[in-house]
Amino acid sequence: xxxxxxxxxxxxxxxxxxxxxxxxxxxxxxxxxxxxxxxxxxxxxxxxxxxxxxxxxxxxxxxxxxxxxxxxxxxxxxxxxxxxxxxxxxxxxxxxxxxxxxxxxxxxxxxxxxxxxxxxxxxxxxxxxxxxxxxxxxxxxxxxxxxxxxxxxxxxxxxxxxxxxxxxxxxxxxxxxxxxxxxxxxxxxxxxxxxxxxxxxxxxxxxxxxxxxxxxxxxxxxxxxxxxxxxxxxxxxxxxxxxxxxxxxxxxxxxxxxxxxxxxxxxxxxxxxxxxxxxxxxxxxxxxxxxxxxxxxxxxxxxxxxxxxxxxxxxxxxxxxxxxxxxxxxxxxxxxxxxxxxxxx
Ligand code: NAD
Ligand code: WQD
Numbered sequence: 001x002x003x004x005x006x007x008x009x010x011x012x013x014x015x016x017x018x019x020x021x022x023x024x025x026x027x028x029x030x031x032x033x034x035x036x037x038x039x040x041x042x043x044x045x046x047x048x049x050x051x052x053x054x055x056x057x058x059x060x061x062x063x064x065x066x067x068x069x070x071x072x073x074x075x076x077x078x079x080x081x082x083x084x085x086x087x088x089x090x091x092x093x094x095x096x097x098x099x100x101x102x103x104x105x106x107x108x109x110x111x112x113x114x115x116x117x118x119x120x121x122x123x124x125x126x127x128x129x130x131x132x133x134x135x136x137x138x139x140x141x142x143x144x145x146x147x148x149x150x151x152x153x154x155x156x157x158x159x160x161x162x163x164x165x166x167x168x169x170x171x172x173x174x175x176x177x178x179x180x181x182x183x184x185x186x187x188x189x190x191x192x193x194x195x196x197x198x199x200x201x202x203x204x205x206x207x208x209x210x211x212x213x214x215x216x217x218x219x220x221x222x223x224x225x226x227x228x229x230x231x232x233x234x235x236x237x238x239x240x241x242x243x244x245x246x247x248x249x250x251x252x253x254x255x256x257x258x259x260x261x262x263x264x265x266x267x268x269x270x271x272x273x274x275x276x277x278x279x280x281x282x283x284x285x286x287x288x289x290x291x292x293x294x295x296x297x298x299x300x301x302x303x304x305x306x307x308x309x310x311x312x313x314x315x316x317x318x319x320x321x322x323x324x325x326x327x328x329x330x331x332x333x334x335x336x337x338x339x340x341x342x343x344x345x
Contacts, residue, residue: 010084122254194335269308
């Protein structure tokens with residue numbers, strides 16, 4: 001028997017597709033809305049191949065309130081929303097701030113506004129460790145200070161958290177779990193779904209795997225003169241399937257009314273800081289594939305080091321990142337090989 005019906009916005013995207021798989025595996029009835037601005041319809045085939053279930057799919061834009069309203073009418077009884085739909089390229093957001101504010105904030109406000117009318121109680125929001133900026137102390141807890149955003153993208157996450165909080169405080173009959181992801185990486189172990197970067201990847205792992213397979217000549221390591229043991233930046237790389245599982249727990253907690261306060265915030269990370277150079281080494285030893293790389297200058301706007309204290313998620317949600325980084329690197333490589341086999345890149 002199906003559990004509750006859940007709306008997943010951005011469900012054909014990277015994290016949304018992995019979360020849809022985990023929701024279906026847990027028995028939920030998933031409806032996806034995506035405008036396919038950064039994903040494609042074939043992702044539904046991957047989800048179906050893994051789970052044996054094809055989720056309902058609505059191709060529409062969440063900034064279109066009328067389309068959203070129709071979705072709630074066509075799919076009655078939605079109990080929770082997981083809101084992944086957003087534009088997420090930090091550099092692009094500096095070039096096109098209005099696009100980012102409009103897409104990310106109008107999506108959020110449309111969803112929130114329709115929730116009471118359609119009796120939807122729970123809202124899970126994809127936030128980011130970007131809200132902590134360059135932390136004074138690592139690892140960061142949920143109580144660590146929020147720093148001035150360094151990009152319009154980052155600012156949309158900070159503003160979104162405030163919009164959710166103000167809406168809940170106004171007495172709206174909803175509750176929300178805000179999840180602050182660190183650096184999601186890897187792919188489903190089946191290699192049937194994964195991350196599909198658009199154009200030249202800006203993020204480390206897709207650039208690394210594309211270099212390993214020969215699409216890119218070499219990976220540039222942005223800086224080895226940071227105040228870290230090997231001089232390269234430190235991040236908390238979290239396996240995307242582990243991350244997806246946290247969403248199932250979060251949405252269940254909301255639907256079953258188990259939250260301690262109407263808004264809860266959780267860091268989703270491993271708790272381990274890993275440097276860029278360590279990550280390259282881990283990839284090479286896990287896969288046996290060399291990654292040509294060279295050290296270049298720092299990338300403007302980069303944070304030197306940030307990693308999570310995930311204790312609150314561990315204890316309150318009963319969730320823990322468990323996939324070893326080597327396995328995550330293997331999954332990223334397997335996905336890159338699958339993309340070549342399928343003639344995608
Ligand atoms: P993604 O681009 O792969 O997925 C987002 C999906 O939303 C895409 O399929 C896109 O087509 C869709 N979308 C965008 N705007 C839409 C709209 N207006 N209406 C309908 N669909 C729309 O990104 P992702 O990596 O899966 O990220 C998911 C969420 O997690 C985003 O909110 C992102 O900001 C957040 N996040 C991502 C990371 C990361 O490193 N990947 C880290 C922290 C937070
Ligand atoms: C990781 C490290 C780079 C590419 C971004 C967003 C953040 C969050 C996650 C959404 C850095 C280094 C990278 C390359 C490199 N997203 N690097 N060579 O910058 O930690 O975070 O994604 O919320 O908001 O800013 O991720 O993967 O771009 O970089 O050396 O070709 O890898 O300098 O130290 P980042 P990333």
